[in-house]
Amino acid sequence: MIPKDHPRYRSLVARERLARCAREGIVAPEGLAAHGRGEAFDYLIGERTTESAALAERTAAAMLLAARHAVISVNGNTAALAAAEIAALQRASGADAEVNLFHRTEERIERITRLLTEHGVRVLTGTPERIVPLSHDRALCLPQGIGDADVVLVPLEDGDRCAALREMGKTVITVDLNPLSRTARTATLTIVDEVTRAIPAITAACSTLEAGEAERLVASLDNTYLLRAAIDEMRERLAHALE
Amino acid sequence: MIPKDHPRYRSLVARERLARCAREGIVAPEGLAAHGRGEAFDYLIGERTTESAALAERTAAAMLLAARHAVISVNGNTAALAAAEIAALQRASGADAEVNLFHRTEERIERITRLLTEHGVRVLTGTPERIVPLSHDRALCLPQGIGDADVVLVPLEDGDRCAALREMGKTVITVDLNPLSRTARTATLTIVDEVTRAIPAITAACSTLEAGEAERLVASLDNTYLLRAAIDEMRERLAHALE
Numbered sequence: 001m002i003p004k005d006h007p008r009y010r011s012l013v014a015r016e017r018l019a020r021c022a023r024e025g026i027v028a029p030e031g032l033a034a035h036g037r038g039e040a041f042d043y044l045i046g047e048r049t050t051e052s053a054a055l056a057e058r059t060a061a062a063m064l065l066a067a068r069h070a071v072i073s074v075n076g077n078t079a080a081l082a083a084a085e086i087a088a089l090q091r092a093s094g095a096d097a098e099v100n101l102f103h104r105t106e107e108r109i110e111r112i113t114r115l116l117t118e119h120g121v122r123v124l125t126g127t128p129e130r131i132v133p134l135s136h137d138r139a140l141c142l143p144q145g146i147g148d149a150d151v152v153l154v155p156l157e158d159g160d161r162c163a164a165l166r167e168m169g170k171t172v173i174t175v176d177l178n179p180l181s182r183t184a185r186t187a188t189l190t191i192v193d194e195v196t197r198a199i200p201a202i203t204a205a206c207s208t209l210e211a212g213e214a215e216r217l218v219a220s221l222d223n224t225y226l227l228r229a230a231i232d233e234m235r236e237r238l239a240h241a242l243e
Numbered sequence: 244m245i246p247k248d249h250p251r252y253r254s255l256v257a258r259e260r261l262a263r264c265a266r267e268g269i270v271a272p273e274g275l276a277a278h279g280r281g282e283a284f285d286y287l288i289g290e291r292t293t294e295s296a297a298l299a300e301r302t303a304a305a306m307l308l309a310a311r312h313a314v315i316s317v318n319g320n321t322a323a324l325a326a327a328e329i330a331a332l333q334r335a336s337g338a339d340a341e342v343n344l345f346h347r348t349e350e351r352i353e354r355i356t357r358l359l360t361e362h363g364v365r366v367l368t369g370t371p372e373r374i375v376p377l378s379h380d381r382a383l384c385l386p387q388g389i390g391d392a393d394v395v396l397v398p399l400e401d402g403d404r405c406a407a408l409r410e411m412g413k414t415v416i417t418v419d420l421n422p423l424s425r426t427a428r429t430a431t432l433t434i435v436d437e438v439t440r441a442i443p444a445i446t447a448a449c450s451t452l453e454a455g456e457a458e459r460l461v462a463s464l465d466n467t468y469l470l471r472a473a474i475d476e477m478r479e480r481l482a483h484a485l486e
Contacts, residue, residue: 023272029262030262033278035276036277036282180484180485185485238478239478242428
């Protein structure tokens with residue numbers, strides 16, 4: 001058991017949960033390595049929501065609420081870490097949720113769908129089709145889900161799929177702790193924050209945003225500024241790391 | 244298959260090998276997450292051996308060669324990534340090799356020992372005793388191995404054990420891509436480099452070092468300088484990341 005007053009309690013609990021979900025087949029081994037990469041960058045922003053990330057989260061809420069059809073794309077890591085948080089965001093935003101995996105097997109889709117459903121997420125079901133312009137199973141999504149969406153929230157996405165969704169003309173919101181990743185640089189809006197902090201922040205903003213603010217946030221979105229702000233945080237923390 | 248001309252070929256091959264070894268029980272799930280953290284920091288030093296890391300590697304060779312009894316402590320990740328490289332370092336330096344695991348089970352010890360032996364490593368065997376001042380199984384090591392060593396090379400070590408070995412008066416050389424980690428800051432000498440680049444570099448230095456240079460390197464060791472140099476590399480790379 002990790003003591004609750006441990007300075008890195010949340011981070012260590014997340015790591016344990018992910019390792020457990022890997023043993024249960026919900027998280028792929030590659031998902032554990034990806035989580036580790038995220039941890040390193042999270043450490044560099046101080047394991048907290050920075051000011052620029054908070055701005056990105058309010059902007060994400062504005063985009064989800066303004067969407068014709070918003071879909072949250074959920075992978076194994078996101079389900080393992082934030083199933084209850086996704087359910088709350090779905091209630092606040094009205095977005096659909098679709099399970100979409102890089103390491104796709106029917107068994108993993110079923111396990112993740114069950115986990116999400118147990119936490120109160122309404123998960124889209126149906127027959128996936130090859131819609132996204134990618135090779136192999138990464139092309140698969142639901143025609144009435146991501147296929148129809150104008151806005152897709154894809155936490156912890158792979159770079160190829162993020163680029164392909166953008167090429168399809170979709171607005172892509174991602175949550176990615178690495179501001180240098182291809183996903184971070186390709187998405188319409190990148191939230192450089194840890195997923196269990198980011199999702200509740202978007203949910204909270206959904207109910208506090210005023211109409212005027214929402215329009216202003218979307219109109220003034222500058223993703224390069226958001227990435228630059230995250231990088232500056234990391235540089236600053238590195239500068240003082242040995243003090 | 245990852246194409247050999249992919250700019251991140253080595254990194255992607257290492258990730259695949261580790262995921263495979265996780266499925267075989269050689270690498271613990273927590274080891275995959277730890278590898279991911281390393282990947283993030285490796286990305287920030289440009290996935291290459293920096294000048295300061297090369298200096299650290301030559302210094303490590305000098306320390307191994309000057310030791311009364313040098314032991315290489317090998318965990319699951321190191322075995323999965325660098326079994327052949329450990330064998331070559333053992334031949335060049337005369338060091339012993341001992342398997343020492345954070346997530347210790349007899350089965351994992353056996354699998355890792357077998358993997359190392361297949362790659363030509365002579366692995367110390369015997370009955371471990373509680374020698375390192377730590378709780379649980381992390382106290383275990385071989386009395387004729389790490390217990391007797393004056394110099395221990397521990398790639399990818401956990402912070403508690405690194406500190407405990409230092410408190411026992413041992414010289415600890417670590418390979419850790421995170422210059423901010425407790426291990427990096429507690430070790431006598433920290434090599435901020437990826438393990439499959441670091442180990443062959445130490446091996447090469449073992450046969451090219453001249454006696455005078457070896458003494459100079461050990462006498463002028465300044466680990467804070469080495470950590471600071473790695474951090475400066477990362478800051479510099481972050482500064483130009485979006486160009």
